[in-house]
Amino acid sequence: MDELPGDDDFLSCMLLDSLEFEPSIVTHKMNPHFRPVRFDRDTIAQIIRRHVIWERDITKAVSVFNELPVVRKHVARKTPAQRQVFDSHVQRYMQAYLPTAGFEYAVTYRYRVARLRRLAHIEDAAQAETARYHAHLSPGRTDLCVLALRSFQPDDTITFCTAALKDLTRAEDEALREEAAQARAADVRDGHVRPQRDFSIIRSSSRKCSQLLLGPARFINHDCQPNAEFRRSGNQLTIRCIRPIKRNEEITTYYGDNYFELGNKECMCATCEKYQRGFFASHVADESVSTPASTESTLEDGRTLRSRSAREAAASQAAQIVTSPDDMIAYQLNPDAQGPECECLTCHALFRAPEKWWTPDECARCERHYKLFKCDWPGRYPKENPAEQTTIARPLKRRAAMENGSTTTKRPRAKTVQTPEPTVSQDISSPVKLSPVRECREASPVSDTEPPPKDPHARPRSLRRFELHSDDSDDALDAIHLGPRILGHGASTDVLASYWGAPEGERRVRRPTTMGMPLASERIASAHVTKRVPSSSRPQGRPAKAPRRIVSEPSERSVSAPLPKTEVPTPSPRSSLSPPPPPSPPSPPTTAPVIATKGPARTSISNLALFWSGGVEGRTRQQAKKAQALASTTQSPRTSARVSRTASPAPVTVVKPEPPSSRSVSDVPLPLRSSSPAAPAKPVASPLVKVERSASSLSPGPSEMPSGAPQPPLPALPPRPTATSLPPGVPPRQPLRRNLRWGNGKTSMSRPPTQTMPMRVVWPSMVKTESLSPAPPIPGVPRPLSSSSASSSSSSSSSTTSPPPQPSSASHTSTAPLP
Numbered sequence: 001m002d003e004l005p006g007d008d009d010f011l012s013c014m015l016l017d018s019l020e021f022e023p024s025i026v027t028h029k030m031n032p033h034f035r036p037v038r039f040d041r042d043t044i045a046q047i048i049r050r051h052v053i054w055e056r057d058i059t060k061a062v063s064v065f066n067e068l069p070v071v072r073k074h075v076a077r078k079t080p081a082q083r084q085v086f087d088s089h090v091q092r093y094m095q096a097y098l099p100t101a102g103f104e105y106a107v108t109y110r111y112r113v114a115r116l117r118r119l120a121h122i123e124d125a126a127q128a129e130t131a132r133y134h135a136h137l138s139p140g141r142t143d144l145c146v147l148a149l150r151s152f153q154p155d156d157t158i159t160f161c162t163a164a165l166k167d168l169t170r171a172e173d174e175a176l177r178e179e180a181a182q183a184r185a186a187d188v189r190d191g192h193v194r195p196q197r198d199f200s201i202i203r204s205s206s207r208k209c210s211q212l213l214l215g216p217a218r219f220i221n222h223d224c225q226p227n228a229e230f231r232r233s234g235n236q237l238t239i240r241c242i243r244p245i246k247r248n249e250e251i252t253t254y255y256g257d258n259y260f261e262l263g264n265k266e267c268m269c270a271t272c273e274k275y276q277r278g279f280f281a282s283h284v285a286d287e288s289v290s291t292p293a294s295t296e297s298t299l300e301d302g303r304t305l306r307s308r309s310a311r312e313a314a315a316s317q318a319a320q321i322v323t324s325p326d327d328m329i330a331y332q333l334n335p336d337a338q339g340p341e342c343e344c345l346t347c348h349a350l351f352r353a354p355e356k357w358w359t360p361d362e363c364a365r366c367e368r369h370y371k372l373f374k375c376d377w378p379g380r381y382p383k384e385n386p387a388e389q390t391t392i393a394r395p396l397k398r399r400a401a402m403e404n405g406s407t408t409t410k411r412p413r414a415k416t417v418q419t420p421e422p423t424v425s426q427d428i429s430s431p432v433k434l435s436p437v438r439e440c441r442e443a444s445p446v447s448d449t450e451p452p453p454k455d456p457h458a459r460p461r462s463l464r465r466f467e468l469h470s471d472d473s474d475d476a477l478d479a480i481h482l483g484p485r486i487l488g489h490g491a492s493t494d495v496l497a498s499y500w501g502a503p504e505g506e507r508r509v510r511r512p513t514t515m516g517m518p519l520a521s522e523r524i525a526s527a528h529v530t531k532r533v534p535s536s537s538r539p540q541g542r543p544a545k546a547p548r549r550i551v552s553e554p555s556e557r558s559v560s561a562p563l564p565k566t567e568v569p570t571p572s573p574r575s576s577l578s579p580p581p582p583p584s585p586p587s588p589p590t591t592a593p594v595i596a597t598k599g600p601a602r603t604s605i606s607n608l609a610l611f612w613s614g615g616v617e618g619r620t621r622q623q624a625k626k627a628q629a630l631a632s633t634t635q636s637p638r639t640s641a642r643v644s645r646t647a648s649p650a651p652v653t654v655v656k657p658e659p660p661s662s663r664s665v666s667d668v669p670l671p672l673r674s675s676s677p678a679a680p681a682k683p684v685a686s687p688l689v690k691v692e693r694s695a696s697s698l699s700p701g702p703s704e705m706p707s708g709a710p711q712p713p714l715p716a717l718p719p720r721p722t723a724t725s726l727p728p729g730v731p732p733r734q735p736l737r738r739n740l741r742w743g744n745g746k747t748s749m750s751r752p753p754t755q756t757m758p759m760r761v762v763w764p765s766m767v768k769t770e771s772l773s774p775a776p777p778i779p780g781v782p783r784p785l786s787s788s789s790a791s792s793s794s795s796s797s798s799s800t801t802s803p804p805p806q807p808s809s810a811s812h813t814s815t816a817p818l819p
């Protein structure tokens with residue numbers, strides 16, 4: 001049992017800090033010098049998804065977890081008994097991810113905000129110093145709370161929110177307190193603030209001793225009018241509900257009457273805030289803090305615990321107070337975060353958008369919830385196996401619904417758009433082609449276990465996402481484009497994600513919206529709208545059509561305001577491979593394109609095109625700029641080669657024309673998006689090498705060409721399939737970038753600027769025709785497309801149109817050596 005604090009530090013790090021939070025956090029640890037463990041968080045996530053969320057087999061999950069090298073190392077020196085304790089603790093942390101758990105962890109800034117507020121009101125310098133210290137009481141440690149994921153009624157047990165209890169001897173208890181007190185005094189003296197170790201001590205009235213509380217339940221905070229209480233059974237602690245708890249409400253318990261100093265005068269709970277007691281009354285006379293003495297049982301060390309009847313009396317009193325989950329949610333707003341203030345479209349929490357101009361739809365909590373559970377908050381029943389991404393979720397989901405009641409399995413906003421147009425699925429065939437992975441999945445037959453659709457004309461559910469929304473008709477900008485509407489706010493985010501190159505699994509399901517798309521003029525006019533509704537006046541539950549509110553802050557530019565001209569990412573020249581387009585005359589400021597940053601307009605075709613055209617071919621804008629600057633000073637040999645090849649007027653003379661090479665663009669399947677996400681990570685030159693070599697293999701070899709034959713013209717590269725793969729209205733050769741709205745939108749292109757080559761698509765046909773042993777050079781016939789000779793050939797063939805390459809630029813554009 002003595003190992004438990006160390007185990008708890010280890011497990012909270014592995015199964016909570018880095019698993020559920022991104023970027024990972026560090027919760028309070030018993031070891032003040034704890035350093036986060038290094039491990040592959042994806043592996044842990046897979047274990048949780050597969051064995052806990054999907055199979056709900058905790059035993060299997062624990063055994064797989066224990067096989068991980070980092071865990072083996074941790075338990076290496078443990079005795080069998082200690083291992084058993086460790087295993088049960090792993091189990092506690094894992095159970096918190098069960099779909100039936102009914103609670104979740106969340107970050108709370110209540111205590112920090114309260115301290116900061118007090119700090120702001122303190123004028124006395126000495127007092128301010130102490131308050132400043134308290135404001136940073138837990139440096140580097142994140143305060144968590146426990147939120148209900150569903151409603152609970154009195155006497156319900158929150159089964160999987162448990163903790164292990166370790167009785168502290170009087171000596172241990174005093175030592176811990178003494179240590180904490182001394183550390184605080186030292187901290188105030190030397191100006192350092194260190195995490196303390198007394199954060200998880202509770203008093204047991206029955207055992208008349210202090211106890212260390214370790215496990216998921218240790219994140220339950222104190223409230224003077226709690227909605228739950230700790231129940232002890234053996235060395236384990238469970239939580240019992242003592243008054244109705246709503247979904248999204250914080251689960252709180254009562255720690256004791258003097259837990260936060262005498263009379264809890266430092267208590268920062270919501271009740272104290274409401275009645276201006278405890279911490280919130282600390283600037284008033286101390287006498288104002290009163291506790292019902294008759295219900296206390298004073299302990300020897302000065303700490304008191306209320307009797308059960310007293311707690312229940314307090315609970316019934318609390319039940320009369322109309323508390324809103326919004327009060328709690330307000331404290332999830334990081335006071336230190338920058339950016340516009342938004343309301344999450346899924347859970348309605350307020351949050352600050354981390355990105356200045358591209359406002360996420362969801363708060364970080366809902367984002368990470370989706371990442372872990374692969375379904376929308378607060379649901380925990382993924383439609384597909386989150387580990388395997390298969391399509392057999394429905395039976396299990398149904399089983400879960402039967403086990404736990406249908407209320408918890410209901411997606412909050414699962415709105416299916418019923419469009420009676422049977423031809424739509426044909427219209428949307430092109431988006432399916434955008435991603436081969438999707439194509440396979442959509443083409444795969446419906447699972448055996450899935451009941452056949454009753455209506456023979458009904459489309460599979462999976463295809464409905466491609467259907468048009470009936471309320472799309474007001475999409476003024478999209479209406480211009482008459483082709484299949486694979487983009488725009490009627491499109492599935494899947495399609496958008498695949499289209500823009502987001503990797504599989506990283507995409508989010510786009511929220512259906514009933515909002516009409518405002519006209520561009522309205523968008524601009526509404527740049528400074530949005531006054532925040534006070535949380536208290538907000539109705540319970542979200543009105544179906546409430547738009548997200550963005551609060552304009554005086555200090556920063558409104559997110560939806562037109563960007564200054566320098567910041568508007570206007571379409572750049574396509575790449576250094578193609579001749580730069582003639583410089584367009586600068587558009588007058590009144591017609592400068594405005595990137596929509598909110599509402600459905602954000603994902604309209606024109607907006608996406610505007611946004612994404614800021615980068616070129618998978619490069620960042622900065623890299624694109626640098627490449628342009630470079631290209632303007634020195635024309636690279638590859639550019640010359642490309643220009644010369646594409647400009648070659650003579651017909652291609654190929655003795656054995658390879659069928660794939662003659663395929664029309666429309667015949668070519670579209671590996672474009674599937675290959676694109678991985679492409680940036682590959683060596684820069686490899687795709688180019690393949691293209692060039694395959695093209696060289698198409699040129700006649702020496703055996704096929706009589707000596708002295710006229711120099712064959714260079715085969716032209718197949719044109720990019722923009723005509724058919726891109727939707728109408730989208731400029732051709734859009735950059736391939738990830739993360740339309742998932743994450744930071746900035747793909748890491750770690751290539752140095754000198755190697756910023758445009759990403760090239762490797763056509764399967766080309767890879768097939770690639771010759772491993774390049775044909776020997778023909779006397780008098782330059783080898784135009786081998787990497788070694790590319791620069792020379794290009795310079796010779798384009799010598800009349802482009803300057804000869806300089807050595808430096810040759811190395812800049814050089815491709816990987818051929819094997």
Ligand SMILES: C[S@@+](CC[C@H](N)C(=O)[O-])C[C@H]1O[C@@H](n2cnc3c(N)ncnc32)[C@H](O)[C@@H]1O
Nearest residue numbers: 028143144199200218219220221222267268269
């Ligand atoms: C058992 S822990 C609760 C979980 C804690 N928030 C965390 O993240 O580890 C108890 C600690 O939470 C904080 N806390 C909980 N309730 C509080 C309250 N009502 N007022 C002030 N601090 C509270 C205090 O720092 C306390 O030491």
